[in-house]
Amino acid sequence: MDLNYTPEQDAFRQEVRQFLENNLPDDIRERVQKRHRPTKDMIARWQKILYKQGWGASNWPEQYGGTGWDEVQQLIFEEECAMAGAPRQLDFGLRMVAPVIMKFGNQEQKDRHLPGIVSGEVWWSQGYSEPGAGSDLASLRTTAKREGDHYIVNGQKTWTTLGQHGDWIFCLVRTNMDVKSQEGISFLLIDMKSPGIDVKPIIMLDGEHEINDVFFENVKVPVENLVGEEDKGWTYAKYLLGHERTGLANVGQWKAMMRRLKEIAREEKDDGRPIIENPRFRDRLAQLDAELRALELTVLRVLTASSGPGPEASILKIRGTEIGQRLFELAMEATGQDALAHIPEALEPDYAYPVVGTMNATSAAGDYFNMRKLSIFGGSNEIQRNIISKLVLGL
Template sequence: MNLNYTAEQEAFRAEVRQFLHDNLPEDIRLRTEKRLRPDKATTQRWQKILSDKGWGASNWPKEYGGTGWDAIEQLIFEEECAAAGAPRQLDFGLRMVAPVIMSFATEEQKQRFLPGILTGEDWWCQGYSEPGAGSDLASLRTSAKRDGDKYIVNGQKTWTTLGQHADWIFCLVRTSTEGKPQQGISFLLIDMKTPGVTVRPIIMLDGEHEVNEVYFDNVEVPVENLIGEENRGWTYAKFLLGHERTGLANVGQWKAMMTRLKQVARETKDGQQPLIENTRFRDRLAQLDIELKALELTVLRVLTDEKGPGPQASILKVRGTEIGQNMFELLMEAMGTDAIAHIPDALELDYEGARVGSEHATPATGDYLNMRKLSIFGGSNEIQRNIIAQMVLGL
């Protein structure tokens, strides 16, 4: 693999960097820089700006309104967005359900759902995990019973990230109890405004409302919202998880955070020597930097594979999430007393109340607590190691 960027790729990087300089609104950049609470209106506004430029979906083919960029261009774009302070685009629509729709949906379904994802008008969430069916997803019990031209859905999903904002949810539902558990699952798209859908918040360790429980009580869903074939949802779910796990490598975000971490480590606080001069901290930082570079190269190998994300995506998921957790831990240590745990109101841009710590204080401790989830969602890292052993190493 040639590890050097070509002149054309460097020119593309310069184009992206200039666009971000000219078009990323300052209030959006500040929200990202200060790690403030994710905001639906802000996320949708940024997605609309990208969509108007024709850059709304870096990983989509042109025929569906995407950029048609290759893997290197996508990586450059994500790196530059993270470095500039742009908010992360919503993966649930762009990188998770959209590839499933493109690959397995009818032409009518593509025309109905893809445009709203591209512009950011439609906010999607994921309905996979249930109480008692997380890593063992095949044991899910949410049922969808056919009744004429509709399904009647009953059950519960949990850990539904940002479900309180969602317009739509893509769900795995049980349509048959015959045969192996995986054989009776279907992939259904459900309008969150449908009567019988209830969203209840789950408050996390950092005090934030990020995840939810979603209940379905005799929810009527048109049969036309079924993706692909009935009872083939497990196949589509595995396809989707390959894309999700590749995205969880998060290389662009971690590179931007590494830059921030090095800046903090070089700062002098209260007359003390910079933390970067502490040998033990510097060694840990250097090790993390090396691991991040290795992850970046592995991502390039997976993304440039013509077959698309396969079981190798599990490697990216494990290493990306572990690197992220270690990075948040180091940042919390480096921030010291400025790593405030959490002041809910302070996570809004217009907050003018009392603060804890200096003017550089950020919710680094809250972030550290929040990111303990990284090694669990998207399929726990223990499950990913089993996949790697069986399907990559052939053990």
């Protein structure tokens, strides 16, 4: 395997880099680089800029409005966006529900939903986890009972990321109680403006409103919003999770964070010495840097495999989330005592930094708290190890 990028790939990287320099708005770039909260409007505005360029969906085929880029180009694009300070595109539409609609949806569903996703006009949320049905997703209890040309949906979804902004939500619902749990699940697309939907915030340790509970009470959903066949939603869910878990390796984001971590580590502390001069810290940083490079190469191997992601997606999810958590642990350590005080308001652009030390300190504790979730969402790492032991080791 040639570990070097080709001249064509290097030229593509330069093209992306130049585009970002010319088109990424300064207010968005500054906000992301300082780890402030990017607003919904900022994320939507950036998506529309990419869409106008024809780059709105790096992982989609051209026939649906995507770029048609190969896997290496996609990885280069994501890395350069992260390095430049672009906000992360919304995975729920672009990388989760869209591939399911492309593969299993009918033509009417493709025509109706895909254009709004790639253009940034429609914000999607994910309705998978429930109280008591997270890692054991097959035990979900939200029901959808068919009555004529509608389903009546009742139940609750939880940990719904950015659900307060959602226009639509894709949900796993139980449509058959008389079969094995995995066999009675269907995949529904639900308009979040429908009567009977109530979104309630869950405030996290870092003070952020990022996740939500979503309640469904007698919500009418047209039958044409069913993707694929009734009771076959588990098949579609596994397909979606393969895409999600591969993306959770987050190589581009972690490379950008690694660069920022090195900058923090070179800052002088109260004793006049940067923490990078501490041999123990420097060795841990070098070890993590090497592991991140190995993860990048593994992602490339998996993405370029003709069979697509299988159980390898679970391996990438585990390694990517573990590396991410360790990056933010080292950032807390490198920031030192200034990181101990977490003030949510410090994530806003007009916050007076000198009150709590350096600018890097303002987000360190919040980031650390937030990133503890990495090993849980997208299927907990313990579940991923079970998948690997069964499908790879045959245990």
